[in-house]
Amino acid sequence: MSVTEKELGEFRAQVSAWMKDNKPADPGFLLPQSFMEVGSEQQLEFLREWQHKMWAAGYLGMAWPREYGGGGVEPVFQTIADQEMRRHLVPICFNIIGLGWAGPLIVDTGTEQEKVRYLKGILSAEDIWCQGFSEPDNGSDLGNAQIRAVRDGDEYVINGTKIWTTMGNYAKYMILLARTNPNTERKYDGLSFFLSPMKIEGIEARPIQKLTGEYGFTETFFTDARIPADCIMGEEGEGWKIAMKTLQYERGAEAGAAGGHSFVRVVIDDLIEQLGAYSRDGEPLLQDSLVRDQLVKLIIEEKALSLGDRRAGVGPLTTDYPFSLPLSSKLRITEYARRMRQFAISLQGAAGGLYVGDDEAPQGGFWQRAYFNSFSATIGGGTSQVQTNIVGEHILGLPK
Numbered sequence: 261m262s263v264t265e266k267e268l269g270e271f272r273a274q275v276s277a278w279m280k281d282n283k284p285a286d287p288g289f290l291l292p293q294s295f296m297e298v299g300s301e302q303q304l305e306f307l308r309e310w311q312h313k314m315w316a317a318g319y320l321g322m323a324w325p326r327e328y329g330g331g332g333v334e335p336v337f338q339t340i341a342d343q344e345m346r347r348h349l350v351p352i353c354f355n356i357i358g359l360g361w362a363g364p365l366i367v368d369t370g371t372e373q374e375k376v377r378y379l380k381g382i383l384s385a386e387d388i389w390c391q392g393f394s395e396p397d398n399g400s401d402l403g404n405a406q407i408r409a410v411r412d413g414d415e416y417v418i419n420g421t422k423i424w425t426t427m428g429n430y431a432k433y434m435i436l437l438a439r440t441n442p443n444t445e446r447k448y449d450g451l452s453f454f455l456s457p458m459k460i461e462g463i464e465a466r467p468i469q470k471l472t473g474e475y476g477f478t479e480t481f482f483t484d485a486r487i488p489a490d491c492i493m494g495e496e497g498e499g500w501k502i503a504m505k506t507l508q509y510e511r512g513a514e515a516g517a518a519g520g521h522s523f524v525r526v527v528i529d530d531l532i533e534q535l536g537a538y539s540r541d542g543e544p545l546l547q548d549s550l551v552r553d554q555l556v557k558l559i560i561e562e563k564a565l566s567l568g569d570r571r572a573g574v575g576p577l578t579t580d581y582p583f584s585l586p587l588s589s590k591l592r593i594t595e596y597a598r599r600m601r602q603f604a605i606s607l608q609g610a611a612g613g614l615y616v617g618d619d620e621a622p623q624g625g626f627w628q629r630a631y632f633n634s635f636s637a638t639i640g641g642g643t644s645q646v647q648t649n650i651v652g653e654h655i656l657g658l659p660k
């Protein structure tokens with residue numbers, strides 16, 4: 261049954277009122293600006309409670325099947341709920357590796373047992389998920405992953421190291437890409453995909469400090485870690501195919517995410533609002549023609565990105581290559597975000613060098629922290645260079 265505009269309008273009003281009434285008060289400590297920057301138990305527990313509350317109210321996993329904790333309604337309702345979350349500037353949904361990629365992968369391709377075991381915990385935030393793809397010597401070259409998984413009776417024994425594991429120290433489960441056969445002709449055919457427990461003997465996740473001084477990811481060591489053999493997803497040797505499918509969700513080319521926004525919304529309007537307070541040589545900075553010129557270019561770019569996003573949702577406008585916009589949007593959006601924040605700092609003059617914690621830092625160092633954190637998304641999930649290759653080869657049809 262198709263949903264009417266009236267129903268959607270009523271739903272928007274309802275979710276908007278809920279977000280307004282339930283938006284948590286400022287906790288009095290710094291919250292992460294994205295799911296990749298959850299660095300303390302304090303932040304984690306605050307965000308866990310918030311995600312649980314949104315799910316319990318029915319605003320997360322709305323399109324996932326009801327029998328696994330979802331809402332069983334049309335995806336358009338989740339889109340509206342997400343828009344209202346962003347509009348009301350509520351805290352982020354931190355468990356995005358579960359909500360955004362492990363979860364939809366299980367919904368779309370998992371067994372009944374996997375769906376029952378994992379989906380509800382992802383939505384309720386009881387079970388935090390992490391992703392074990394990158395290794396110290398194999399990041400972009402994911403197909404070369406070397407961590408070993410050796411079958412021993414009813415278990416696999418895992419040995420090796422993963423790195424840059426977002427929330428590796430908090431996660432209960434990991435989507436793990438490991439090598440079950442080192443002797444295949446094609447390196448990809450020796451890989452398998454596991455839904456691995458994390459809180460077991462033999463797995464140690466050591467937090468890594470970031471450019472911001474905060475934490476968010478770990479180096480994750482596996483030393484004879486024994487996981488049940490039924491943690492494998494699909495068959496041995498199918499890991500590459502499943503990992504590629506996972507990346508489709510992660511990079512936005514495949515729908516199915518449970519919803520929830522995972523980045524603090526920072527837009528050019530936020531900067532314009534603050535620019536009124538800035539001056540240079542006694543003149544308001546907003547009157548400076550060079551600043552205005554740069555600002556307008558960014559405004560146009562931001563507008564084009566948001567229109568591109570809307571266009572991606574209209575099938576007949578993307579028939580030339582259906583995934584061209586989603587596939588290229590990660591590259592365009594993350595690079596734009598980084599340049600926009602850099603521009604904000606450049607307007608602060610000498611004070612641009614001050615950071616969070618310094619009383620003199622403009623806006624409490626907000627833009628500095630946002631700028632440092634903006635590099636995360638240009639690297640995680642595939643670097644901008646790798647994304648550029650994908651656009652060149654798969655969309656523009658250029659040679660490798």
Ligand SMILES: Cc1cc2nc3c(=O)[nH]c(=O)nc-3n(C[C@H](O)[C@H](O)[C@H](O)COP(=O)(O)OP(=O)(O)OC[C@H]3O[C@@H](n4cnc5c(N)ncnc54)[C@H](O)[C@@H]3O)c2cc1C
Pocket residue numbers: 296390391392393394395396397398399400401423424425426427477635636637639640641642643644645646649
């Ligand atoms: C904040 C953050 C969170 C992350 N979270 C996770 C996580 O939860 N789980 C996980 O598994 N990984 C995670 N990662 C790791 C991320 O996926 C890798 O860092 C990324 O894939 C790049 O791999 P690498 O660091 O080994 O760099 P490399 O692959 O060694 O690349 C080094 C440089 O070479 C360039 N390069 C490499 N190959 C090519 C090519 N073919 N063409 C052109 N240029 C190329 C890259 O663009 C880069 O500039 C995270 C990273 C960050 C920054």
